[in-house]
Amino acid sequence: MKLSSIVVTLILTVGVSYYVYTPLPAAIExxxxxxxxxxxxxxxxxxxxxxxxxxxxxxxxxxxxxxxxLESLGEIAGGQRGGVRVSDVDFDRVPVRVYEPPAAGGGEGGLRRAVMFYHGGGWALGATKMGSYDVLCRQMSDELNAVVVSVEYRLAPEVHFPVQYEDCLAAAKHFLEPGILGKLSVDPQRVAVSGDSAGGNLAAAVAQQISVDDSVSVKFSVQALIYPVLQGLDLNTPSHQQNHNIPILHRFIMARFWLLYLGVDTSLHPLLLSPSFLHHPSIPPSVRSHLNWTTLLPAKHIKHYKPVGMETGSQEVTGQEGDLLPGLLDVRAAPLLAKQGVLGRTPRAYILTCEYDVLRDDGLMYTRRLQDAGVTVSSRHYDDGFHGALSFAHWPFFFDVGKRMIRGYMDWLQENL
Structure with missing residues (x-):
């Protein structure tokens, strides 16, 4: 009996170790x-x-x-900032959580900064009340003496694109109304839009639309995008190839999130991952030029990778493939595809990217396209970073790189907002 227990324990230990182990680059701490x-x-x-x-x-x-x-097992230690007042309200029928700092003011006339924040989670997960996002928004409000509005946009699979985008845009337009800003003592010249991952996608798309909407009198003054997902046409960029199996956002999981967002059968993820997908005849050359990583990426990130799939991109769009392409070609879902004239009207930007992230090249290409359009961009790249790290700066999964990311993000907002 004793021997059998040892054997079972050994088998379980080996099995768990095999399941847990994933080869990781040496640079990841x-x-x-x-x-x-x-x-x-x-x-x-x-x-x-x-x-x-x-x-x-x-x-x-x-x-x-x-x-x-898992979150109910324990509150994030040290996460509460007692002086920050939190209220859950609706902005144009969209639920939001508003964080107001304890200080009466901090700028001209006692007015405060403001940040509109969109959480990540593949357009399907996450929430304003989720521990990591709640802590981040409280910290922003406290440290920056800012009104922070975290948007509870609707999620897939209950809704699909463009509903998430429309919720975020509606909340932004409501917040930017002079009367609302005045009620919250916000300086209209110091309002940021920000988000991480899928939230970075929504922040970039909303920033583009607000910048060209003449009916909106107050514009965002800065955009801060944290490892944003900005396109789904090419999931064979160097970062997708290099980091296809790096935690926590594996390449096939990113494809599934795209399909969920667009309301397309998730069994189509092999199509989205196909090297030939970008070169489909239904995709205009002008669109491909907006995500041509051979010219938009620095050589150190291109490395030895080369474009693939051009020779097989001749099939016609049929069935569900035809349902997939319109969403991926829509700039509201893929802000990287926006025209230069639109990009040039967006506010100065902070773009955070991680070396070990399938989305790295999305952020780097967007940095280059914004700069080419005349926008001032602060690009912050973490050579030891991985996707989602900023959300793991607290108990129970806290990483030093996540803490450094939060510090750099806060410092930039402090200096530029």
Whole structure:
């Protein structure tokens, strides 16, 4: 009996170790912690897929419930900022959480800065009340003496593009109304729009629309994008190839999030990952030029990678493929595809990218396109960073690189907003 227990324990140990272990680049610090986090996320995805296959629940619902349960195990230590007042209200029928600093003012006439923030989560996960986002918004409000508005936009699979974008745009237009800004003692010349990952996508798209909408009198003064996802046509950029299996955003998971967002059958993810997809005849050459990484990326990020798939891009669009392309070609979903004239009207930017992130090249290409359009961009690249790191700067999964990202982000807003 004793020997059998030892054998079972050994088998379980080897099995768990095999599941948890993922080869990681040497530059990533705290690798074991990242492996454990990635294993947890993969397990949630797999349990969710199983539940969906059995007809018990949508896999996203399972993941949301698991994340909520994990958060309920313990509040993030040191996360509360007692002086910040928090209220949950609606902006044009869109739920938002408003953070107001304790100080009466900080600028001319006692007016304060403001930040409109969109959380990440693949347009399907995340919430304003989620611990990491709540802590970040409280910290911004306290340190920057700013009114922070975190938007609770609707999520997939319950809704699909363009609903998430429309929720974020509606909330932004409401917030930028002079009467609302005045009521909150906000300086109309010091309002930022910001977001991480899918939230960075929404922030970039909203910033573009607000910048060209003449009916909006107050414009955003800066945009701060944290490892944003900015296009879904080319999931074979150097960063997608290099980091296809790096936690926590694997390449195939990014493809599934795109399909969820666009309301297309997630079984089509092989099509989206296909090297020939970008070279489909239905995609205009002018669009491909807006994400031509051979000219938009610095050589150090291109490395040895080369464009692939051109010779096989001759198939016609049929069935669900035809449903997929319109969304991926829509600049509201893919801000990287915007024309230079639109980009040139957007506010100065802060763009954070991570070396070990499939989305790295989206941010770097957007940096170059904005600069070419005459926009001042502060590009902050973390050579040891990975996707989502900024959200893991607190208990239980805290990473030093996440803390450094928050500090750099805060310092830039302090100096530029």
């Amino acid at each position: 705290e690798p074991l912690k990242l492996m454990l986090l990635d294993a947890l996320f993969r397990a949630m995805m797999q349990v969710g897929d199983l539940c969906q296959c059995l007809g018990l629940s949508h896999h996203i619902t399972v993941i949301r419930g698991t994340i909520s349960g």
